[in-house]
Amino acid sequence: MAAVTATLAAFAATLDHDRLPPEVRERARFLVLDLVGNIVRGRHDAESTPPLLAAVRALGLAAGSAAVFGDSARYTPAGAALLNGALAHSLDFDDTHAAGTLHPGAPVIPAALAAAEMVGADGRTVLSGIVAGYEVTCRLALALPGGDHYDRGYHPTATCGAFGAAAAAARVFGLDERAMQDAFGIALSQAAGSLQFLANGAWTKRFQVGWSAMNGLAAATLAREGFRGAAEAFEGKAGFLRAYAPNPTPERALQDLGTVFELMHTAVKPYPSCRYGHACIDAAIALRAEHALKPEEIEAVTMGLPNKGMLLVGAPLDYKRNPQNVVDGQFSGPFVVACALATGHMGWDSYALLQDPVVRGLLPRITCVEDPEIQALFPAHMAGRLTIRARGQEFTRKVTVAKGEPENFLTEEELRAKFHGLADAVLGRERAAQLADAVLGLDAAPDVNGLMRLGAPMMAARLAGE
Numbered sequence: 001m002a003a004v005t006a007t008l009a010a011f012a013a014t015l016d017h018d019r020l021p022p023e024v025r026e027r028a029r030f031l032v033l034d035l036v037g038n039i040v041r042g043r044h045d046a047e048s049t050p051p052l053l054a055a056v057r058a059l060g061l062a063a064g065s066a067a068v069f070g071d072s073a074r075y076t077p078a079g080a081a082l083l084n085g086a087l088a089h090s091l092d093f094d095d096t097h098a099a100g101t102l103h104p105g106a107p108v109i110p111a112a113l114a115a116a117e118m119v120g121a122d123g124r125t126v127l128s129g130i131v132a133g134y135e136v137t138c139r140l141a142l143a144l145p146g147g148d149h150y151d152r153g154y155h156p157t158a159t160c161g162a163f164g165a166a167a168a169a170a171r172v173f174g175l176d177e178r179a180m181q182d183a184f185g186i187a188l189s190q191a192a193g194s195l196q197f198l199a200n201g202a203w204t205k206r207f208q209v210g211w212s213a214m215n216g217l218a219a220a221t222l223a224r225e226g227f228r229g230a231a232e233a234f235e236g237k238a239g240f241l242r243a244y245a246p247n248p249t250p251e252r253a254l255q256d257l258g259t260v261f262e263l264m265h266t267a268v269k270p271y272p273s274c275r276y277g278h279a280c281i282d283a284a285i286a287l288r289a290e291h292a293l294k295p296e297e298i299e300a301v302t303m304g305l306p307n308k309g310m311l312l313v314g315a316p317l318d319y320k321r322n323p324q325n326v327v328d329g330q331f332s333g334p335f336v337v338a339c340a341l342a343t344g345h346m347g348w349d350s351y352a353l354l355q356d357p358v359v360r361g362l363l364p365r366i367t368c369v370e371d372p373e374i375q376a377l378f379p380a381h382m383a384g385r386l387t388i389r390a391r392g393q394e395f396t397r398k399v400t401v402a403k404g405e406p407e408n409f410l411t412e413e414e415l416r417a418k419f420h421g422l423a424d425a426v427l428g429r430e431r432a433a434q435l436a437d438a439v440l441g442l443d444a445a446p447d448v449n450g451l452m453r454l455g456a457p458m459m460a461a462r463l464a465g466e
Contacts, residue, residue: 002250004234004241008139009180011257012132012167017124017443020131024261025443028127028134030415031095033439034268035105036069037419038094039087040426040455041348043070046090047326048203052210056083066117067452070426077114081165081217084110086210089157091348092330093272093422097265098405099379100141100160101150101308104266107161107212108133108168114217115169116448123445129171131263133216137164138262140234143253144245147308147379150195154244158193158208163233163240165216166223173224185229186219188240198312201327267405270418271346273330276309279384279399280333284340287388287395295342295358297390303333304371304385304398306378314368321363326351334366335359337386347421373398381405412440427457 017025043049056062061079068075068083075083088094088106095105112129115121121129140160141149149156166187170180193208223229234240234250241248271281280303287293305314313333314320323329329336329351338359339350353359377383377400385398401408410418416436423432435454438445445451 002235002254004143004250004253005181005184005232005239006177007254007257008136008167008234009184010177012136012171013175013177013180015128015132015171017128017131021261024131024263025127027264028131029440029442030412031105031263031266031268032109032130032442033415033419033436035088035094035109036435036439036455037422038091039068039084040070041422042087042090043068044426045348046087046206048090048206049087052083052086052207066114067455069455070457072456077118078214078217080117081110081114082210082214084113084210085213086206089209090206091272092274093269093348096267096269096275097138097141097262098267098275098382099146099265100138100156100262101146101379102137102141102157102160103209104134104137104157104161104164106157106209107165107216108137110210110213111165111216111220112168112172113448113452115172115220117452119173120447121172122447123442125172125174126448127443129168131261132171133164133168134263134266135257135261136167137161138265139253139257140164140240142262143241143248143250145249145252148245148247150308150311152245153195155193155195155205155208158212159191159240159244161209162187162191162212162215162219165213166219167216169217169220170223173220175220175223179223181231181233182227182229183219183223184233185231186222186227187216188230188233190215190219191240191244197327198331201325203327205327265406267402268410268415268418270404270410271336272348273336273346274313275382275402276305277303277313277333277336277384278402278404279382280305280337280386281340281346282399282402283384283386283397284337285344285346287386287397288341288344291390291395293341293388293390293395295362298341298362298365298388300389301337301341301362301366302387303337303366303368304374304387305333305368306375306382307370308378309333309382309384310368310370317368320368321366323354325354329354333368334363337366338362427455431458
């Protein structure tokens with residue numbers, strides 16, 4: 001088996017921001033901006049945040065100097081990594097890597113920032129760590145591959161993300177190749193994450209991603225202090241790839257390493273829901289506008305999805321047609337399409353429509369099916385086909401490349417608009433703009449302290465009642 005652990009460790013330990021292609025450096029900053037906006041809003045709007053904060057305080061993780069975006073309090077580095085990671089994933093509005101079927105930013109970026117606060121690292125070093133973390137996370141998912149990992153009930157954002165977080169933090173610490181391998185070996189003892197949250201809309205999906213950010217930071221910190229980790233963490237007999245999937249392809253983790261960056265294959269979400277539904281949301285918004293469709297005119301809607309999309313947003317159909325909470329809605333193809341058809345929009349505020357009579361009236365008319373043509377496009381594309389029967393006619397649209405995918409990426413203006421749509425309500429327009437500027441200028445920052453300070457609300461009253 002290929003020497004995956006040693007090769008990835010050497011790559012991550014020596015990755016240099018100044019030698020990265022300009023487009024990779026720019027995209028890394030864009031991805032940080034996207035994630036920070038999610039964290040700021042998740043800190044205040046996610047229903048899972050209050051008990052998560054209470055547990056962090058009870059565990060003694062709130063007595064430190066590390067920052068959490070959208071929060072005026074300070075935490076230990078481990079607490080900050082946990083919270084920033086969990087909050088980043090709490091709205092289900094964070095970035096996605098289609099072929100790996102995961103969200104790489106949520107575990108990686110919080111670990112890198114917490115490590116940077118620990119050692120006073122400059123912005124270039126932080127971005128180097130983030131790129132290293134994305135590559136490790138996504139390449140491990142490709143080697144499993146992610147679909148087989150899903151079939152075993154694992155959540156690859158959390159499992160692969162623990163290793164990416166370790167790589168990011170270790171690179172920020174400046175660990176050498178040997179210590180990086182130790183960090184991977186330590187993270188191996190902590191890689192966990194289950195898809196069982198789908199059974200009842202549980203908040204564990206958010207928690208386990210934050211936990212993987214904290215695990216990665218812990219693994220890198222232990223390695224930094226000389227703690228030995230398991231050898232051959234990825235390719236070993238009891239290593240990650242053999243233990244977590246039935247038919248891994250280890251060589252895929254190393255394919256074109258250093259020349260093709262999986263970070264560039266990472267998408268951002270224009271809609272705060274599972275990525276498998278986005279192509280159909282695009283289609284619904286377009287068909288509604290093109291044909292001036294009204295909800296009362298719609299007789300039936302069919303969502304054509306890939307197999308993995310059916311698993312997450314399409315089945316069981318009766319359950320997906322009756323979402324009772326935000327997590328249910330995020331993973332309900334019928335709900336997100338109903339919102340798009342009813343309002344021409346699908347945003348964070350759309351979850352206020354869970355019991356809306358117009359949306360509820362559309363839900364029984366929406367069916368999800370596995371579409372062979374859409375399946376053939378997977379995993380290269382999270383495509384979808386929407387067919388609407390209305391006015392005695394059929395209107396159909398296939399979307400191969402959804403908005404926000406790498407080939408259809410958001411512009412800086414669109415990214416800033418999404419960021420302000422999330423952050424302004426918490427920070428105010430002016431402070432949110434300052435934070436966005438600081439993130440996009442991270443490569444010139446001598447440290448992350450100024451950026452992290454801008455992430456705190458100006459008024460402690462904003463936190464009242466939490």
